[in-house]
Amino acid sequence: MKLLDLIDPNVTFISELEDAGCITSQQREHLNNIGQRRGIVDTLLEFLKRRSVADFKKFTNSLAKYQPQLVPLLETGDGKVQF
Numbered sequence: 001m002k003l004l005d006l007i008d009p010n011v012t013f014i015s016e017l018e019d020a021g022c023i024t025s026q027q028r029e030h031l032n033n034i035g036q037r038r039g040i041v042d043t044l045l046e047f048l049k050r051r052s053v054a055d056f057k058k059f060t061n062s063l064a065k066y067q068p069q070l071v072p073l074l075e076t077g078d079g080k081v082q083f
Contacts, residue, residue: 003073004045006073007041009031016066017059020059020062021055022055022059023044023051027047
């Protein structure tokens, strides 16, 4: 199973990403209107690709609150975030 299949893009998590400054309010609205789980995750990752490394760190911090078991899949052995 791929990481993309494991991320649960529920409304609370998407709102947390906006509150953290990881995505914009327009991006949050767009994600909430997609409807399909995989489509939401794919679009979210497209948004994150265009953001800064700091925003990606905000994403991993938010992910740690909702699905902490997934964060190690994004980190290298030395604790650095991998892309």
